[in-house]
Amino acid sequence: MQLRTEQGVENMITYPTPLVKLDVVSQIVGMEVYGKLECTNPTGSHKDRESLKVLEDAKLKGFREVAITSTGNAAISLAAYSLVNGVRCHVFVPESVSEEKARLIVSFGGELHKVRGGLKEVYAECVEFVERNGVYDANPGRNLKKIEGDSAIGAEIVTQIGNPSYVFVPTNNGTLLAGVWSGFKRTKARPRMIAATAPVTEVADSIAGYSRLDEEALDEALEESGGIVLSASDKDIVEAAILLSKEGIFCEPASATSLAVLKRFQTEVGKPQGPTIILITGTIMKYPTRIMNIFHRFSQNYSS
Numbered sequence: 001m002q003l004r005t006e007q008g009v010e011n012m013i014t015y016p017t018p019l020v021k022l023d024v025v026s027q028i029v030g031m032e033v034y035g036k037l038e039c040t041n042p043t044g045s046h047k048d049r050e051s052l053k054v055l056e057d058a059k060l061k062g063f064r065e066v067a068i069t070s071t072g073n074a075a076i077s078l079a080a081y082s083l084v085n086g087v088r089c090h091v092f093v094p095e096s097v098s099e100e101k102a103r104l105i106v107s108f109g110g111e112l113h114k115v116r117g118g119l120k121e122v123y124a125e126c127v128e129f130v131e132r133n134g135v136y137d138a139n140p141g142r143n144l145k146k147i148e149g150d151s152a153i154g155a156e157i158v159t160q161i162g163n164p165s166y167v168f169v170p171t172n173n174g175t176l177l178a179g180v181w182s183g184f185k186r187t188k189a190r191p192r193m194i195a196a197t198a199p200v201t202e203v204a205d206s207i208a209g210y211s212r213l214d215e216e217a218l219d220e221a222l223e224e225s226g227g228i229v230l231s232a233s234d235k236d237i238v239e240a241a242i243l244l245s246k247e248g249i250f251c252e253p254a255s256a257t258s259l260a261v262l263k264r265f266q267t268e269v270g271k272p273q274g275p276t277i278i279l280i281t282g283t284i285m286k287y288p289t290r291i292m293n294i295f296h297r298f299s300q301n302y303s304s
């Protein structure tokens with residue numbers, strides 16, 4: 001394992017993340033499905049891929065402070081990576097941010113800036129802060145290094161399984177999907193990229209709203225790969241999270257959206273042919289409240 005990258009940033013990642021055949025899921029959906037376990041990254045989500053590249057870039061350009069808009073995984077990851085690398089990390093969040101997430105961000109030394117309003121207002125305030133203070137801009141939609149970080153996922157999948165037919169990606173800003181696709185484009189693999197979204201949701205908060213801040217790169221990836229966008233209901237997302245737990249994968253509901261949308265794809269478009277991958281983007285282990293909400297239903301199902 002390489003401890004420091006060439007740019008002098010603490011790496012903290014043991015690549016590649018596992019790609020595993022999901023036996024229980026495959027049996028239930030009647031086709032071979034593989035899970036790319038991004039939930040095994042150091043802070044429990046694929047955002048670590050982005051944070052690494054962001055901090056390399058920030059350090060290279062001589063910044064000592066970074067700023068980001070996020071309510072969850074991206075902020076936790078960037079705060080942790082900043083802490084380890086001696087960089088100050090400003091995190092802009094909506095006032096409504098959960099205690100649980102805020103505590104994690106602060107625990108890693110992130111400086112919280114709470115903003116009244118929705119994500120749009122928070123984003124605008126963060127961008128203004130960046131421009132006013134000359135701080136490094138780590139916002140989605142304004143930083144191509146994040147896409148570069150996620151591209152490693154596509155490249156790894158090719159070395160692990162060759163040329164997959166379909167890749168289902170939990171999607172909000174589109175940074176991840178665009179990044180994974182750009183990784184495939186460095187190889188001969190050309191899977192169809194399916195954006196799994198949850199525009200209206202109470203459980204999949206990490207991807208709520210389908211914000212599309214990396215709209216251009218997302219649309220290009222969907223068009224070039226012949227992909228589509230499909231959403232899932234909260235009921236289907238919870239069911240998918242419970243099904244994945246039977247594989248021994250405790251992921252947050254936003255991550256299970258990839259499986260929920262695969263099921264919807266089967267009924268509305270047809271059964272995907274060839275190796276199919278779902279990205280499992282984040283662990284649920286950081287979020288005790290989510291664990292209670294989701295698995296409380298699980299135990300109810302069990303006793304009925």
Ligand SMILES: Cc1ncc(COP(=O)(O)O)c(C=O)c1O
Nearest residue numbers: 171172173174175176206281282
């Ligand atoms: C667990 C998880 N999965 C997927 C996504 C979607 O990534 P993107 O916003 O790049 O589309 C996020 C974004 O925050 C996330 O936290």
